[in-house]
Amino acid sequence: MGTFKLGKLTLRSLFSKPATVRYPYEKRDFEKLFPQLRGHVVNDIDTCILCGMCQRACPVGAITVDRKGGDWTIDPYRCIQCASCTHECPKDCLSMDVHTTEPTCELHVITMHKEVAAKPAAKAAGAKAAGADKAAAKPKRELTPEQQARVEAAKKAAAAKKAAKAAEAGGDAPEAAPVASAASPADDERAKKMEEKLANMDPEKAAKVRAALAAKAAKDAAK
Numbered sequence: 001m002g003t004f005k006l007g008k009l010t011l012r013s014l015f016s017k018p019a020t021v022r023y024p025y026e027k028r029d030f031e032k033l034f035p036q037l038r039g040h041v042v043n044d045i046d047t048c049i050l051c052g053m054c055q056r057a058c059p060v061g062a063i064t065v066d067r068k069g070g071d072w073t074i075d076p077y078r079c080i081q082c083a084s085c086t087h088e089c090p091k092d093c094l095s096m097d098v099h100t101t102e103p104t105c106e107l108h109v110i111t112m113h114k115e116v117a118a119k120p121a122a123k124a125a126g127a128k129a130a131g132a133d134k135a136a137a138k139p140k141r142e143l144t145p146e147q148q149a150r151v152e153a154a155k156k157a158a159a160a161k162k163a164a165k166a167a168e169a170g171g172d173a174p175e176a177a178p179v180a181s182a183a184s185p186a187d188d189e190r191a192k193k194m195e196e197k198l199a200n201m202d203p204e205k206a207a208k209v210r211a212a213l214a215a216k217a218a219k220d221a222a223k
Contacts, residue, residue, distance in 0.1 A: 012176065025157040034039075037098040040096070040100060041063075042096070043072060044093040044152075045072060048072060048112075049091055049127045051067075053088045054085035054094060057088040058085070059080070062075045062076070063075075069116075071112070073109050073110065073111045074110050074112070075110075076109075077107050110166075153212040153215040154215075156219070
């Protein structure tokens with residue numbers, strides 16, 4: 001029984017075509033025999049928008065996208081033909097060809113270039129000018145009565161300080177000494193306590209309080 005099966009197989013092999021071909025001199029029709037074969041990645045560079053989704057989806061980092069330079073590069077010898085990039089492409093410009101990468105003695109990468117339109121400088125300048133006009137047209141912020149009082153107190157304190165410096169420079173310092181010495185011990189104690197409170201306050205708030213006290217003192221001295 002076994003001899004009969006073996007003889008049948010032998011006779012069939014003698015009168016049928018061989019199962020293999022003389023590669024690379026003969027090649028099979030892969031498009032018909034293996035339509036789903038994943039050979040290598042093909043990119044339609046005219047449809048590609050250089051978004052970089054394929055680069056992020058590639059698990060081995062075989063794809064590099066330079067959006068500014070307009071270059072799309074793939075290393076065919078690092079690619080593992082997983083087709084992840086083709087699934088993630090938003091424009092469907094990537095596909096898998098059934099033919100594998102040709103054998104070679106030297107490794108190389110494939111780079112495709114696409115001209116990228118530069119942003120017009122005039123448009124950018126116009127947008128910048130429009131932003132400047134918008135900022136200039138912004139209405140001035142109105143101060144509250146409390147803020148106005150603080151500003152006035154600060155101005156008065158600065159004026160009093162300037163007047164004191166001018167008087168000291170003009171030789172009026174001896175006349176100011178009796179006024180300072182006329183202060184009572186109670187006033188000195190009150191001023192000391194105020195300084196201690198100001199030291200524990202927020203620096204910005206303390207500066208405003210000092211300015212208000214200085215303005216009040218200058219107003220009282222003017223009277």
